[in-house]
Amino acid sequence: MSECQHQWEMANVEFGFVVFEKCFHCNGVRTYFTREGVAILGDEYREGGHFWHRVENAQLLRFDLRCSNCG
Numbered sequence: 001m002s003e004c005q006h007q008w009e010m011a012n013v014e015f016g017f018v019v020f021e022k023c024f025h026c027n028g029v030r031t032y033f034t035r036e037g038v039a040i041l042g043d044e045y046r047e048g049g050h051f052w053h054r055v056e057n058a059q060l061l062r063f064d065l066r067c068s069n070c071g
Contacts (some may be wrong), residue, residue, distance in 0.1 A: 004070040011066040020056040025049060033062060 016035040022028070028050065043054045 004067060006067040007069050008065045009068050010063040012064045014062045016060050016062065017057050018060040019054060021052045022055050023050040023052055025051045033060060 014033075014035065016033055018031055018033055020029065020031050026049075030052075041054055041057065045052055
């Protein structure tokens with residue numbers, strides 16, 4: 001066990017959006033992170049046998065945790 005009394009801080013902070021997509025063929029759901037502007041809801045595209053439809057997006061803050069004492 002480590003002797004460090006960890007002091008956690010946020011590192012590698014990225015502001016962006018999480019986009020939710022749904023395939024109406026297989027009923028699958030997937031998400032991805034993007035730093036681009038807000039994805040257009042209702043946008044559709046085909047990928048192989050899947051028909052993906054953007055159904056939601058939300059602002060997101062993505063980060064790593066780093067101990068300020070031991071790194």
